[in-house]
Amino acid sequence: MGILVKNISKSYGKLTALSNISLDVKSGELYGLIGPDGAGKTTLFRILTTLMIADKGQATVAGFDVLNDYKSIRKSVGYMPGRFSLYQDLTVEENLNFFATIFGTTIAENYDLIKDIYVQIEPFKNRRAGKLSGGMKQKLALSCALIHKPKVLFLDEPTTGVDPVSRKEFWEMLKRLQQKGITILVSTPYMDEAALCDRIALIQGGKILEIDTPKAIVGHFPKPLYNISASNMYSLITSLSHYEHTYSVFPFGEFVHYTDKREAMNVEEIKSYLVQQGLTNIHIERTQPTIEDTFMELAK
Amino acid sequence: MKRFVGFVRKEFYHIFRDRRSLFILFGMPIAQILLFGFAITNEINNVDIAILDQANDVTSKEIINKIASSKHFSIVDIIQQESSIESIFKKGKVKAVLQFENNFGSNLIKEKQATVQILTDATDPNMANTINNYITSILKNYQQELNNTVSVDYQIVPQSRMVYNAELKSVYMFVPGVMTVILMLVSAMMTSISITREKEQGTMEILLVSPLKPFQVIVGKVFPYIFLSVINAVVIVLLSIFIFNVPVKGSLFLLGFESILFIITSLALGILISTISATQQTAMMISLMGLMLPTILLSGFIFPISSMPMPLQVISNIIPAKWFIIIVKGIMLKGVGIGFILKETLILFAMTLVFMGISVKKYKIRLE
Amino acid sequence: MMKAQNVIEVENLSKLFGDFAAVNQICFHVKAGEIFGFLGANGAGKTTAMKMLIGISSPSSGKATVAGFDVYKQTESIKKNIGYMSQKFALYDDLTVKENITFFGGIYGLSKKKIDQKRCELVEELGLQEVTNSLVASLPLGWKQKLAFSVSLLHEPKIVFLDEPTGGVDPITRRQFWELIYKAAHNGTTIFVTTHYMDEAEYCDRVSIMVNGKIEALDTPKKLKEQYKTDTMNDVFLKLARG
Numbered sequence: 001m002g003i004l005v006k007n008i009s010k011s012y013g014k015l016t017a018l019s020n021i022s023l024d025v026k027s028g029e030l031y032g033l034i035g036p037d038g039a040g041k042t043t044l045f046r047i048l049t050t051l052m053i054a055d056k057g058q059a060t061v062a063g064f065d066v067l068n069d070y071k072s073i074r075k076s077v078g079y080m081p082g083r084f085s086l087y088q089d090l091t092v093e094e095n096l097n098f099f100a101t102i103f104g105t106t107i108a109e110n111y112d113l114i115k116d117i118y119v120q121i122e123p124f125k126n127r128r129a130g131k132l133s134g135g136m137k138q139k140l141a142l143s144c145a146l147i148h149k150p151k152v153l154f155l156d157e158p159t160t161g162v163d164p165v166s167r168k169e170f171w172e173m174l175k176r177l178q179q180k181g182i183t184i185l186v187s188t189p190y191m192d193e194a195a196l197c198d199r200i201a202l203i204q205g206g207k208i209l210e211i212d213t214p215k216a217i218v219g220h221f222p223k224p225l226y227n228i229s230a231s232n233m234y235s236l237i238t239s240l241s242h243y244e245h246t247y248s249v250f251p252f253g254e255f256v257h258y259t260d261k262r263e264a265m266n267v268e269e270i271k272s273y274l275v276q277q278g279l280t281n282i283h284i285e286r287t288q289p290t291i292e293d294t295f296m297e298l299a300k
Numbered sequence: 301m302k303r304f305v306g307f308v309r310k311e312f313y314h315i316f317r318d319r320r321s322l323f324i325l326f327g328m329p330i331a332q333i334l335l336f337g338f339a340i341t342n343e344i345n346n347v348d349i350a351i352l353d354q355a356n357d358v359t360s361k362e363i364i365n366k367i368a369s370s371k372h373f374s375i376v377d378i379i380q381q382e383s384s385i386e387s388i389f390k391k392g393k394v395k396a397v398l399q400f401e402n403n404f405g406s407n408l409i410k411e412k413q414a415t416v417q418i419l420t421d422a423t424d425p426n427m428a429n430t431i432n433n434y435i436t437s438i439l440k441n442y443q444q445e446l447n448n449t450v451s452v453d454y455q456i457v458p459q460s461r462m463v464y465n466a467e468l469k470s471v472y473m474f475v476p477g478v479m480t481v482i483l484m485l486v487s488a489m490m491t492s493i494s495i496t497r498e499k500e501q502g503t504m505e506i507l508l509v510s511p512l513k514p515f516q517v518i519v520g521k522v523f524p525y526i527f528l529s530v531i532n533a534v535v536i537v538l539l540s541i542f543i544f545n546v547p548v549k550g551s552l553f554l555l556g557f558e559s560i561l562f563i564i565t566s567l568a569l570g571i572l573i574s575t576i577s578a579t580q581q582t583a584m585m586i587s588l589m590g591l592m593l594p595t596i597l598l599s600g601f602i603f604p605i606s607s608m609p610m611p612l613q614v615i616s617n618i619i620p621a622k623w624f625i626i627i628v629k630g631i632m633l634k635g636v637g638i639g640f641i642l643k644e645t646l647i648l649f650a651m652t653l654v655f656m657g658i659s660v661k662k663y664k665i666r667l668e
Numbered sequence: 669m670m671k672a673q674n675v676i677e678v679e680n681l682s683k684l685f686g687d688f689a690a691v692n693q694i695c696f697h698v699k700a701g702e703i704f705g706f707l708g709a710n711g712a713g714k715t716t717a718m719k720m721l722i723g724i725s726s727p728s729s730g731k732a733t734v735a736g737f738d739v740y741k742q743t744e745s746i747k748k749n750i751g752y753m754s755q756k757f758a759l760y761d762d763l764t765v766k767e768n769i770t771f772f773g774g775i776y777g778l779s780k781k782k783i784d785q786k787r788c789e790l791v792e793e794l795g796l797q798e799v800t801n802s803l804v805a806s807l808p809l810g811w812k813q814k815l816a817f818s819v820s821l822l823h824e825p826k827i828v829f830l831d832e833p834t835g836g837v838d839p840i841t842r843r844q845f846w847e848l849i850y851k852a853a854h855n856g857t858t859i860f861v862t863t864h865y866m867d868e869a870e871y872c873d874r875v876s877i878m879v880n881g882k883i884e885a886l887d888t889p890k891k892l893k894e895q896y897k898t899d900t901m902n903d904v905f906l907k908l909a910r911g
Contacts, residue, residue, distance in 0.1 A: 035838070036809075036810075036836060036837055036838030036839070036841075037809045037836035037837065037838075038808060038809055038838075039838075046667060049509050050509070050666070051505060051508060051509065051666055051667040052666055052667050052668060053666060053668075070665075071511075073509075074508070074509050074510060074511060075510075075511045077509065079505070079506060079509045081502060081505045081506065083502055084502070085501070085502035085503050085505055085506050086503065086506070087503060088501070099506075099510075102507075102510050102511065102512050103510060103511060104511065133710065133711050134710045134711070135710070144506075160835075160836065161710075161835065161864070162710060162864075163708075163709035163710050163712075163864060163905075163909070164709075164864070164866055164902055164905050164906060164909070165709055165905070165906060165909045166709070166710070168906060189836055189838075191839065192902070204838065233850060233871065234850040234851065234853070234854050237847060237850065250840075250843050251843055251846055251847070251871060252867065253867045253870035253871070253889075253900070253901070254870045254889060254890065292839050295839055296839050296840050299838065299839075299840060300840075302774055302777070303774055303775055303777060305774070306770070306771055306773075306774025306775060307771075307774075307775065309771070310760070310763065310767075310771045313760075313762065313763055313767060314760075314762060317762045318762070
């Protein structure tokens with residue numbers, strides 16, 4: 001009950017949204033599609049949920065072909081599109097009932113599947129969906145996507161625009177869902193969420209950069225990575241940008257992530273260069289690359 | 301001042317780069333002028349009339365010739381008996397009947413005067429007046445010519461009778477027309493935004509990725525509005541009867557049935573608009589401009605269709621309101637039964653099926 | 669050493685909707701040239717507070733001045749002296765890059781000469797030479813955001829308010845955007861920014877975190893991490909917002 005994507009391409013006029021994309025999601029996997037806006041995530045989702053037809057390539061979802069068997073797919077997947085797409089003028093309960101009914105089931109039948117999520121919004125079950133907060137809307141949308149016990153769950157940027165607390169809670173819910181045997185394909189621009197997936201595909205500009213487990217992806221980072229901090233971030237960045245041996249320098253929180261062009265980096269040499277530029281309080285240490293570092297390196 | 305100029309310049313950019321606003325600014329006025337110019341006319345042309353010639357003599361035939369050669373009239377039937385008059389009016393085939401009494405010619409010569417009956421369908425009182433005047437003036441002309449050749453003063457006396465609306469009450473014409481327009485507009489507008497609203501709000505995506513079939517969605521959206529529109533129709537009929545004293549000579553049950561049919565036709569038209577519009581704004585605009593204007597102008601509600609140029613007459617046939625107005629006037633003012641309006645009823649029925657069918661076909665099952 | 673001036677001063681500022689206090693007596697100040705991060709969960713009151721500071725919403729009670737102007741009585745002066753950029757809207761999609769710059773320059777009251785000068789500088793700095801006559805709608809999101817930020821600085825305002833400026837943008841462009849912010853701050857512009865990216869909170873000189881209408885934390889990122897015994901601002905936020 002997985003997803004198979006083979007050489008999918010899609011363009012809108014002159015704009016190429018997806019270029020020869022291939023990936024596979026194993027049954028029961030929590031798979032992340034990681035990339036910024038415009039990378040092609042939503043387009044791929046729409047093709048897989050049979051809402052759009054690809055220009056080239058094939059794909060199957062739960063064994064059904066997206067082109068010829070679209071009706072079967074539409075009966076057996078759960079879909080949570082990018083922006084909130086439930087009925088704002090229906091209450092929480094009415095929305096849930098509606099989606100249960102059109103899929104030929106009832107809330108009671110699959111309640112255990114959504115229980116963890118639904119209990120958090122149940123106190124508001126008579127409130128109009130339009131009046132819910134962002135975090136609650138998410139939970140309702142997820143419940144509605146799950147109520148008919150889908151084999152595959154498609155979540156398109158479910159945490160975008162939501163604060164870090166709700167995001168964390170949402171991913172905890174996903175992990176619990178995964179244990180119930182549902183295949184989940186999630187897209188997100190937040191690199192820190194990628195670490196929570198079984199496997200991830202990094203996507204940018206319609207192309208796949210890399211596919212692997214989060215741990216292995218970080219292993220793809222080609223060079224040793226260093227944290228450098230100093231008294232003034234701006235001067236630090238400008239100084240390092242002008243340094244002859246710099247391969248990449250990017251701000252990362254209170255540090256700058258630095259990679260050197262050479263095989264072996266000379267810490268003292270850099271330190272003295274920076275002192276020369278008028279910086280003080282300089283710290284340099286080796287650090288582990290994150291998925292974001294790897295993404296940026298592959299996207300160059 | 302500079303800020304103001306900068307702002308105005310930006311507004312010009314927006315206007316010229318938006319196809320929709322360009323259409324409103326230039327396209328619509330031109331379309332409207334053409335439509336109004338050709339549709340609105342107080343003249344009558346090619347009005348269908350029937351002749352009952354009980355005299356069958358030289359004079360009556362000469363008058364009939366004159367009428368036949370006038371561009372204002374078109375003789376479509378020659379009836380033999382008085383009893384045929386009622387049914388020909390009920391069928392709506394002619395707008396007037398010209399009746400020559402027996403011995404018309406000999407009466408004219410012997411008594412120096414004879415009468416001609418002009419019976420006019422006054423469900424459209426303005427037109428009835430005009431028809432009456434034109435026929436009378438043709439008769440007067442003939443009379444004049446006759447008197448010029450002979451030195452006697454003959455008199456041809458026209459006797460006018462307004463059928464169905466003796467007092468020429470204009471409300472008899474307006475109420476059925478307004479009822480039609482209101483039912484059509486309200487029904488069509490309500491359904492026209494319903495599918496587009498789902499598209500705009502994004503709920504359409506979820507509906508598509510579900511087992512729901514297109515015809516279930518379409519029929520499901522029409523259904524609730526039927527009840528609501530029926531209430532509208534009932535209110536309008538009650539107001540017409542009790543406040544405007546418009547008679548309902550025919551069967552109320554038949555009126556109800558036909559109204560429901562027309563409502564469904566309008567709702568189906570609205571759904572069709574919904575499936576082809578991307579936004580609610582577009583849907584509303586098409587309903588208002590694409591439906592309201594042609595309905596008011598080309599349905600025969602105010603301006604007689606027969607007086608319009610041929611292309612517009614042809615177009616008027618695809619406007620459901622045209623057929624419904626004939627039905628409503630027939631039932632309310634003429635008291636006809638289903639037999640006389642069978643053709644119009646079937647046309648509405650067929651239109652409904654066609655609109656629904658096209659909607660189901662055009663209902664996009666994907667998001668392109 | 670000269671004491672840095674306060675460009676924003678807020679004292680017990682509140683905004684009530686009925687009896688619901690969206691903003692509940694907040695107090696803080698922002699120094700000139702500072703990068704100030706204004707954080708909080710959705711619904712915590714950030715946007716409401718920001719609307720009061722940029723002069724488009726009237727407070728219910730309390731005091732505040734922005735660039736020295738009072739938020740009750742001098743909103744027009746505030747608007748003239750600040751720049752604003754939000755994620756939802758910044759530039760007109762159906763105008764070209766050049767037309768947008770010219771338009772906003774005009775709105776801010778810049779002379780034609782100044783607009784031309786600024787436009788050249790901007791295009792040069794952002795590398796937009798190829799697209800000056802393209803509609804903004806055709807630009808990638810990251811370019812739009814960088815351009816919008818630069819446009820908000822056209823009239824060299826003292827303070828720039830940025831409402832989630834980097835939402836959805838790819839990581840590289842995000843950092844390029846922050847380099848522009850750093851540069852502006854270096855040149856003396858005060859930056860008031862809200863964001864959902866907690867790593868961006870680390871770029872700020874000081875950060876405030878709003879929870880349910882009140883400011884529950886206000887300090888440098890370093891001190892906040894020490895105080896809450898965490899390694900990242902993300903964890904500080906989680907600890908605070910969870911209550």
